[in-house]
Amino acid sequence: xxxxxxxxxxxxxxxxxxxxxxxxxxxxxxxxxxxxxxxxxxxxxxxxxxxxxxxxxxxxxxxxxxxxxxxxxxxxxxxxxxxxxxxxxxxxxxxxxxxxxxxxxxxxxxxxxxxxxxxxxxxxxxxxxxxxxxxxx
Numbered sequence: 001x002x003x004x005x006x007x008x009x010x011x012x013x014x015x016x017x018x019x020x021x022x023x024x025x026x027x028x029x030x031x032x033x034x035x036x037x038x039x040x041x042x043x044x045x046x047x048x049x050x051x052x053x054x055x056x057x058x059x060x061x062x063x064x065x066x067x068x069x070x071x072x073x074x075x076x077x078x079x080x081x082x083x084x085x086x087x088x089x090x091x092x093x094x095x096x097x098x099x100x101x102x103x104x105x106x107x108x109x110x111x112x113x114x115x116x117x118x119x120x121x122x123x124x125x126x127x128x129x130x131x132x133x134x135x136x137x
Contacts (some may be wrong), residue, residue: 002014003015003046008046008047011042011043011047015039016101018035018039019036022035022036026108029061030073030076030077033073033077034077040055042104043055061100070106075110078110079113082110082114082117083106083108083113086105086113086120087105093120094129101129104133105133107137108136112137116132116136119132120132
């Protein structure tokens with residue numbers, strides 16, 4: 001919150017302090033990637049005259065984003081979003097999705113989720129979803 005309210009000069013030092021703290025945290029925690037994204041977003045609004053790349057260089061964000069941990073956290077977030085979207089679409093199309101089907105969908109890889117997302121556009125009944133899951137899991 002202080003970063004949002006800080007003037008430009010103190011925002012720079014506060015952001016650097018926050019980045020130092022986050023880099024010393026448990027790097028396997030996906031919340032760290034979310035915090036870094038939030039810091040970056042605040043800085044983009046704080047410094048509208050700078051490009052995103054300039055801000056990333058200024059605060060060392062680009063190197064952090066290239067780390068395996070950051071990429072894995074980003075992938076996890078994308079996968080969770082894909083699962084939620086598919087479940088919402090299925091619920092809208094067929095009604096409540098059973099916990100067993102939900103568990104099967106949650107266990108799919110990102111590429112499988114993307115394939116299911118496309119395939120579900122052609123499903124006209126719930127049995128087609130079950131058939132798809134049987135053939136792709």
